[in-house]
Amino acid sequence: MQLDDLYRRVIMDHYQRPRNRGKLAGDAVTVELNNPSCGDRITLQMDLSSDGIVRDVKFEGEGCSISMASASMMTDAIKGKHLEDALEMAQDFSSMMKGDYKEFDYEDIESLSGVSKFPARIRCATLAWNALRKGAEQRQTKA
């Protein structure tokens, strides 16, 4: 078991200096999600244009290095992207957690590939991505 597979330098960097941490003002799609088995929680806010572009995104939360680093990367990666592309990325992320090799335009995300070797930690890594999915569903029901 190699701890360094899990805790890459880039992950620790996102954990220590999270990108897009904070709150959005105004009428943003807001999702609160927690991991009931361990207490990790995230609030994700997305400002979406009428044609589905993620104009801005912020998150707040509490959790371990993996869950918070993953949220930092996810928010950075989807900013400026179409929601459909963001959801596709979420799909790729799920595949990566199952051990499939995936490439991401936002390369930092690939540093989380080692999480797939730590089954107990996969749900930490996927929390932010699940919040993204839930946000997309919310928007759909509204529209």
Add this chain to the structure above:
Amino acid sequence: MDIARIRDQFPILKQEIHGHPLVYLDSAATSQKPAAVIEAIREYYEHSNSNVHRGVHTLGSRATEAYEGAREKIAKFIGAPQPETVIFTRGTTSAINLVAHGYARIVLQPGDEIVLTMLEHHSNLIPWQQAAKAAGAKLKYVPLQQDGTIRIEDLDAVVTERTKIVAMTHASNVMGTVNPIKEAARIAHKHGAKIVVDGAQSAPHMSIDVQDLDCDFFAFSGHKMCGPTGIGVLYGKKELLEQMEPVEFGGEMIDHVDLHESTWKELPWKFEGGTPIIAGAVGLAAAVDFLEEIGMDNIRRHEQQIVNYAMDELAKVPDLKIYGPKERSGLITFNLGNIHPHDVATVLDSEGVAVRAGHHCCQPLMRWLGVAATARASFYLYNNEEDVDRLVKALLKTKEYFGHAIG
């Protein structure tokens, strides 16, 4: 107590995790099982397996004897006056739910009160929330002292004539606090309330005498005391159990069945609808034999020695914060600097040390502590000082590993 000999009886401890001998410090979640328990279950399935209370054949008698024999043994183990005051359940959670449905709902009136402590596990909290909602009753909480203990005078101040139930853990699964149940029972009874005790973290670790404690209900789980999962016990005073209606209806629990009306068997069977957890009861009886041979007082003393040693050794780990009182049961809940407990538990696991990380099914208590989660090392009769040394070493490694990243 010969710990080497005791350890030798737990097959699971003889393995390596990530190249290190396993150090199992998560017995508060579930204990490991000695060979005698595993063997008793195998023996039951190989020689006696049958349904109970109905087979005329030989196996039916054997299974019934084994199941009812287990009840008698467990009744003695907790000092219950009659075997029929011991109801088999799936565990502590279903035992407390049985009281919350079967008893609370028949006695609670709108405006009545249920008194809890801030220490309660979700399993001794949510059943009461639901019962209170259904009856229009309200929940009240005994406040905690800074060290995670409760003061009996605070309980006395919270309990009123409207209080019908006091529900309290015997030993906290987070803080290690051991509550003064005997005094709490006296206060409850003084105000005409009944006391329900969550014994999940006490029955495995100390001698229990439900009559001496004078508790009205006492719930515990088999799997935390060397027994199998899926079996637990609700003890109740006989007159209270008799007042209670069954919660599950079906086979095994009936006396006379008509097309439109039925009547129930007597205690304890009216609460045990369906084919009961026979092999579980057999396994739990074997666990009780195992524990009694060592002696509950010896187990308690050993755990105290280990936890005291651990408190001394953990004091040497920089930035380690320990929660809970000085006098505690055999567990230590902690956080290591700013390192999230999941990250701590992952590094410890890589060193072969198994601890729990999370909210420990105590979200309100975590909020009271002002943390989202904690790590917890819990000890049992098979743990030794070497386990503590390995924990300390692994914590120092964690500190070093994250030192540069988080500090």
